[in-house]
Amino acid sequence: MIDDLRSYIEYLSKKGRLVNVRAPVDLELEVTAFTDIAGKSNRYESKSLLFHNVKGYDIPIITNLFGSTSTLNELFKAPYINELLSGIKSQHFNLIEGAKTMLSAKPKIVKSNLGNYTRQESLSALPILKVWPNDAGRFITLPMVITRSPNDGSLNVGIYRMQVYDETTTGMHWQAQKGGAIHSQEALEKKKTLDVSVAIGSDPYNIVSAVAPLPHGMNEFVFSGIARGSSTILMENGKYPPVPANSEIIINGYVDPSEKRMEGPFGDHTGYYSIPEECDVFHVENVYLKKKPIYVASVVGYPWHEDAVIGKFLLEYMKPLITMVNESIIDIFLPPEGAFTNLCFISIKKRFPGEAKKAMFSVLGLGQLSFTKMIIAVDDDIDIRDQSSGMWALSTRVDPERDIQIIKNTATDTLDHVSNVSAFGSKVMIDATRKGKAEGYNREWPQTISMPDDILKEVDKKWKSLNH
Numbered sequence: 001m002i003d004d005l006r007s008y009i010e011y012l013s014k015k016g017r018l019v020n021v022r023a024p025v026d027l028e029l030e031v032t033a034f035t036d037i038a039g040k041s042n043r044y045e046s047k048s049l050l051f052h053n054v055k056g057y058d059i060p061i062i063t064n065l066f067g068s069t070s071t072l073n074e075l076f077k078a079p080y081i082n083e084l085l086s087g088i089k090s091q092h093f094n095l096i097e098g099a100k101t102m103l104s105a106k107p108k109i110v111k112s113n114l115g116n117y118t119r120q121e122s123l124s125a126l127p128i129l130k131v132w133p134n135d136a137g138r139f140i141t142l143p144m145v146i147t148r149s150p151n152d153g154s155l156n157v158g159i160y161r162m163q164v165y166d167e168t169t170t171g172m173h174w175q176a177q178k179g180g181a182i183h184s185q186e187a188l189e190k191k192k193t194l195d196v197s198v199a200i201g202s203d204p205y206n207i208v209s210a211v212a213p214l215p216h217g218m219n220e221f222v223f224s225g226i227a228r229g230s231s232t233i234l235m236e237n238g239k240y241p242p243v244p245a246n247s248e249i250i251i252n253g254y255v256d257p258s259e260k261r262m263e264g265p266f267g268d269h270t271g272y273y274s275i276p277e278e279c280d281v282f283h284v285e286n287v288y289l290k291k292k293p294i295y296v297a298s299v300v301g302y303p304w305h306e307d308a309v310i311g312k313f314l315l316e317y318m319k320p321l322i323t324m325v326n327e328s329i330i331d332i333f334l335p336p337e338g339a340f341t342n343l344c345f346i347s348i349k350k351r352f353p354g355e356a357k358k359a360m361f362s363v364l365g366l367g368q369l370s371f372t373k374m375i376i377a378v379d380d381d382i383d384i385r386d387q388s389s390g391m392w393a394l395s396t397r398v399d400p401e402r403d404i405q406i407i408k409n410t411a412t413d414t415l416d417h418v419s420n421v422s423a424f425g426s427k428v429m430i431d432a433t434r435k436g437k438a439e440g441y442n443r444e445w446p447q448t449i450s451m452p453d454d455i456l457k458e459v460d461k462k463w464k465s466l467n468h
């Protein structure tokens with residue numbers, strides 16, 4: 001049973017998906033270089049790296065925890081929404097399964113176990129990486145940042161990088177549209193500070209759920225309970241938001257939303273260093289370390305890294321929701337080279353004129369998918385995961401004047417350094433579907449070339465019998 005970070009590491013080890021690095025390593029750049037090699041060597045199926053001997057520190061580091069798509073597929077239970085939808089369609093509900101899911105969705109809050117942790121007052125014991133050569137400093141890269149809404153008390157969990165300014169002060173890089181930033185804004189309006197808990201190292205369900213692009217207000221620990229099939233166990237944490245009871249490291253502190261400080265550059269998901277910008281500041285008040293803790297870090301940059309694996313997995317996992325909201329969409333794919341917000345392909349089975357645009361508009365308005373900068377719609381005969389197939393559709397189904405729309409002056413992702421102004425720029429929609437008469441195409445759309453199945457089968461047999 002995987003109920004914490006250690007049992008997850010054991011699972012990876014048993015599956016042959018863990019590399020133990022026992023040679024001494026430097027946390028400045030060297031851990032990144034190792035992790036980079038692992039990610040690039042096997043794209044969606046790379047191994048995790050456990051660094052046992054980090055120069056100057058007693059705490060081991062694990063990176064690339066989620067480099068393997070197979071692992072995520074093995075662990076995460078199918079979303080309940082799948083079952084609900086098929087129940088609605090077949091009018092046959094599995095009430096027992098449904099009830100079990102609903103029970104597992106509710107987090108369980110237990111009394112604090114912090115007495116079993118060692119308390120420190122600064123970050124000095126933590127092996128925090130300097131990831132890339134021109135980073136502004138050292139960054140905590142896979143923290144689960146937990147905040148409580150000052151308005152309604154709801155919890156939010158997100159992964160937001162934290163630049164270490166000194167041993168008790170860090171940046172808090174929650175982008176303006178993210179849950180933590182919304183709570184910070186609410187605190188600003190109330191002229192209050194915001195208590196923040198940061199948990200590093202937990203079971204895979206909690207960490208991956210912190211990345212999941214859930215609607216604001218939906219508790220990520222509900223999602224992790226559903227994915228695990230049993231309730232997430234949170235422990236009380238004094239005046240700070242509760243934390244997963246299986247956390248390796250817990251950092252408590254506060255953000256004063258009126259205080260800002262420059263953050264970055266940081267080697268980002270895009271493959272570029274981020275442009276330094278002002279962000280919130282986090283003040284550390286307590287650091288709690290489990291006995292022999294393991295520190296978790298993530299490395300991102302030009303693909304491939306685990307962010308590509310997590311992003312692809314979550315998109316697949318949540319696809320039933322996306323296709324429920326917009327029934328035109330058959331498939332959706334975000335190529336990792338687009339850092340998940342710059343480039344999006346969808347495929348549709350067009351039933352009426354203009355349906356491709358309808359489908360693209362809905363993506364541009366949907367949660368974190370609305371950060372998409374370039375969206376391309378293709379027909380359902382195109383495999384959007386196959387670059388060659390996508391390029392063929394783009395090249396042979398687009399008349400630029402008719403099929404490309406530029407949308408100016410709209411909200412964009414702060415990650416994208418291309419727009420003239422941060423988080424404000426343009427988007428493009430490309431309709432690469434076949435066009436009909438009602439869409440202004442006055443010729444007969446040509447047939448695509450293909451060979452009948454019976455001929456193919458026959459020739460396949462003959463081909464195999466050839467001596468070559």
Ligand SMILES: Cc1cc2nc3c(=O)[nH]c(=O)nc-3n(C[C@H](O)[C@H](O)[C@H](O)COP(=O)(O)O)c2cc1C
Pocket residue numbers: 141142156157158159160161173174175177178179180210211212213214298300307310368
């Ligand atoms: C390795 C990694 C690092 C991330 N760093 C940030 C970050 O610094 N700032 C940010 O806003 N989102 C970052 N994200 C994405 C958020 O975690 C993600 O958008 C999540 O859904 C945010 O949760 P929220 O909607 O509850 O705010 C990162 C994701 C990963 C996988």
